[in-house]
Amino acid sequence: MRAFIFPGQGSQKVGMGTDLAAASTHARELFEEVDDALGQRLFQLMREGPADELMLTENAQPAIMALSMAVLRVLEKEGGVKLADVAGCVAGHSLGEYSALCSAEAIPLAETARLLKLRGQAMQRAVPVGEGAMAALLGADVAKAEDLAEAAEADGEICTVANDNDPGQVVISGHKAAIERAVAMVKDDKDRWGIKRGVPLPVSAPFHCPLMRPAAEEMEKALTETVIVAPSAPLYANVTAEAVSDPALIRSLLVDQVTGRVRWRESVLAMHADGADHFVEIGGKVVGPMVGRIVADAEVMSVQGMDDIEALIKSI
Known part of the structure; x- marks a missing residue:
């Protein structure tokens, strides 16, 4: 069984997505869709920087998600591979959980981008810089x-x-x-x-601790107004390390996730125990190496560019 996994904050860097967009009109179109949803030239910031602006939580979070979704768009449109047909489960590290839900069609792309923009802003507002x-x-x-x-x-x-x-x-x-x-x-x-x-x-802020309570309250309000449907593959949630498909429970866990512990090690062990032996990281090379240190016999692949996408297609 294949688990599709998604990176969290820290995987952003100036130039991200540039080669993929140059190679694929489908990737460019996705980046444009995210820009339109946010009313922001996010992809220009991803391509050109400045780095300190890209590093801002409110920019880094939707940028990382956008790259992951661009990879999947190319995989589907040019490789004929749809995640729903090949993924036994999905999971993401912190903000990557939103990418995972978007990939499994539980939350639309534009809504995911807006939620992550708000999430980043809310997390920064929750605690004064330096505290x-x-x-x-x-x-x-x-x-x-x-x-x-x-x-x-x-x-x-x-x-x-x-x-x-x-x-x-x-x-x-x-x-x-x-x-x-x-x-x-x-x-x-x-x-x-x-x-x-x-x-x-x-x-810039102390994520995943009780100090993030104000951010959790903002996200609770936003998520209450968000339509979430059952994902095409079960999500292994950060805060429980268990599979979940019920939209109401997913919404609640996304709120808990703001202040709660990211139980990534336990999530990987749970996916593996439930049959996942191939882990595919989409849009980064961060959580994949963690999987290798957690489950020694797992096959791990990181997919970021066209060569990676072609290698994934051949392996399926």
């Missing part, structure tokens, strides 16, 4: 990360596990001072915590 932070804990499992996060909390400040990415990488999120304490604690006593290193992440 929150995130850090990757390398060589950590969830239990070690939870112990460290609890020890780093003080004076009511939040430090919590945000992403359980793979067996050797967990991300923590919360107040900047608490995250800085956690990183310092690892540096000062690696043996005690059993964690190799804490690396501050270049993010």
